[in-house]
Amino acid sequence: xxxxxxxxxxxxxxxxxxxxxxxxxxxxxxxxxxxxxxxxxxxxxxxxxxxxxxxxxxxxxxxxxxxxxxxxxxxxxxxxxxxxxxxxxxxxxxxxxxxxxxxxxxxxxxxxxxxxxxxxxxxxxxxxxxxxxxxxxxxxxxxxxxxxxxxxxxxxxxxxxxxxxxxxxxxxxxxxxxxxxxxxxxxxxxxxxxxxxxxxxxxxxxxxxxxxxxxxxxxxxxxxxxxxxxxxxxxxxxxxxxxxxxxxxxxxxxxxxxxxxxxxxxxxxxxxxxxxxxxxxxxxxxxxxxxxxxxxxxxxxxxxxxxxxxxxxxxxxxxxxxxxxxxxxxxxxxxxxxxxxxxxxxxxxxxxxxxxxxxxxxxxxxxxxxxxxxxxxxxxxxxxxxxxxxxxxxxxxxxxxxxxxxxxxxxxxxxxxxxxx
Numbered sequence: 001x002x003x004x005x006x007x008x009x010x011x012x013x014x015x016x017x018x019x020x021x022x023x024x025x026x027x028x029x030x031x032x033x034x035x036x037x038x039x040x041x042x043x044x045x046x047x048x049x050x051x052x053x054x055x056x057x058x059x060x061x062x063x064x065x066x067x068x069x070x071x072x073x074x075x076x077x078x079x080x081x082x083x084x085x086x087x088x089x090x091x092x093x094x095x096x097x098x099x100x101x102x103x104x105x106x107x108x109x110x111x112x113x114x115x116x117x118x119x120x121x122x123x124x125x126x127x128x129x130x131x132x133x134x135x136x137x138x139x140x141x142x143x144x145x146x147x148x149x150x151x152x153x154x155x156x157x158x159x160x161x162x163x164x165x166x167x168x169x170x171x172x173x174x175x176x177x178x179x180x181x182x183x184x185x186x187x188x189x190x191x192x193x194x195x196x197x198x199x200x201x202x203x204x205x206x207x208x209x210x211x212x213x214x215x216x217x218x219x220x221x222x223x224x225x226x227x228x229x230x231x232x233x234x235x236x237x238x239x240x241x242x243x244x245x246x247x248x249x250x251x252x253x254x255x256x257x258x259x260x261x262x263x264x265x266x267x268x269x270x271x272x273x274x275x276x277x278x279x280x281x282x283x284x285x286x287x288x289x290x291x292x293x294x295x296x297x298x299x300x301x302x303x304x305x306x307x308x309x310x311x312x313x314x315x316x317x318x319x320x321x322x323x324x325x326x327x328x329x330x331x332x333x334x335x336x337x338x339x340x341x342x343x344x345x346x347x348x349x350x351x352x353x354x355x356x357x358x359x360x361x362x363x364x365x366x367x368x369x370x371x372x373x374x375x376x377x378x379x380x381x382x383x384x385x386x387x388x389x390x391x392x393x394x395x396x397x398x399x400x401x402x403x404x405x406x407x408x409x410x411x412x413x414x415x416x417x418x419x420x421x
Contacts, residue, residue, distance in 0.1 A: 002252025101334025116247025175210030184281025300331025
C-alpha cells in the first residue's frame with residue numbers, strides 16, 4: 001500500500017522506507033517552536049531534567065506573541081524567563097517585541113519552515129505550516145522540552161482524509177470560508193488524529209495565505225495536521241526565503257484514505273461559525289439581515305492577519321465608517337505585514353473608517369488583551385476558535401468569519417454579506 005504526503009515526510013525523518021497508519025515512530029525534527037505561554041513550562045521541564053544544552057540552537061524558535069507587549073506582571077515574568085533561556089543557549093530564532101510577529105505567520109515568513117520540514121510546536125495551531133508541504137503539528141510543553149534536548153519526537157503515524165477541491169471561488173470567498181465549510185460538514189472531531197490532505201485543480205485559485213488559513217484550522221476538525229502538495233504557488237513563496245533544503249513529497253496513487261470528499265469551491269458562500277464551536281457554520285444567506293448585532297470586529301490572528309487579509313478588509317472599509325457602537329480592531333500578523341499595509345495606505349483606510357490598528361500580537365484571540373469582551377457582548381472575528389469564554393467573559397459570544405465578512409459587519413453593525421456593503 002502506498003503512502004500519503006504526511007506519511008512520506010514522517011518516514012523520511014524516521015529513516016524508514018515506509019510507515020503505515022497507527023505505527024509508532026521516532027523522527028528527527030527540523031524545528032521546535034514555543035511561545036511566551038508554552039515556552040516557560042518547557043524550560044522548567046528542561047531544567048528539571050538537568051539538561052545542559054539544546055540539540056541545535058538554529059532549529060529552535062521562541063516567539064513572544066500571546067501576551068506581548070507584556071499585558072501584566074505575570075506576562076512580563078514569563079517573557080523574562082524565556083528571554084534569559086534564549087540568551088543562555090544562544091537561541092538564534094528568538095523573537096521579542098520589535099521583531100516578533102504572531103508565530104504561525106512569522107515562521108513561514110522568515111523561511112524557518114518549508115517543503116518537507118518536520119516541525120513540532122507547543123501551540124495547537126502549529127499545523128499551519130502544512131500549507132507549505134511540511135508536516136507540522138502541535139504538542140505539549142513536555143514534548144517541546146524533549147525536542148529541544150534531543151532533536152527528536154515520537155509520533156503515531158496518522159491515517160488521512162483527502163479533500164479534493166475543484167472549481168474557482170466566487171468574489172469574497174477565501175480560505176476561511178473553505179475551512180469553515182469543511183468543519184461545518186465533518187464536525188470538530190471529524191478528522192480526529194488524522195491528516196487532512198488538500199488536493200485538486202481548485203488549489204490554483206488558493207493563494208499561500210488562503211492555504212495557511214486552511215491548514216491553520218485543521219486542528220479545529222481534530223486533525224493531527226493539514227497539508228497541501230508543493231506546487232508553483234508554494235515554490236514562488238518559499239524560493240529565496242526557506243533557509244532549509246526543500247523536499248517535495250507527493251501522495252502515492254495507491255495511498256489509503258479513510259474518507260474522500262470533493263468540494264466545488266465555486267458553490268461556496270461566505271460562511272460564519274456561530275458560538276460556541278467552529279462546526280456551527282452558516283452561510284450569510286442563512287443569517288437574517290439584522291439577526292446578529294455585534295459589538296466588536298477583530299481582523300487579524302495567525303489565521304487571517306496576513307497582507308491579503310488586510311487588503312480584503314480595506315477593500316470593504318474604504319470610504320466607509322465603522323458603525324456606531326462597534327469597535328473594529330485590526331491586527332497585522334507580523335512587523336513585515338504591518339509595514340507593507342502601512343506603505344500601501346491601508347492604515348489610512350482603517351483609521352479613517354474609525355478602526356484601530358494594533359502591534360502584531362495574538363491579543364484578543366485567546367482572551368489575552370487588545371479587545372476582551374464583557375458579559376453579553378458579541379464579536380465577529382477572523383480568529384480560529386469561538387469556545388465559551390474564548391475572547392473574554394463566559395457569557396460573551398464569538399462568531400468566526402473571513403476578513404471580508406468581518407469588515408462588512410463592522411460597517412453595518414450586524415453580521416453582513418460583504419457583497420451588500
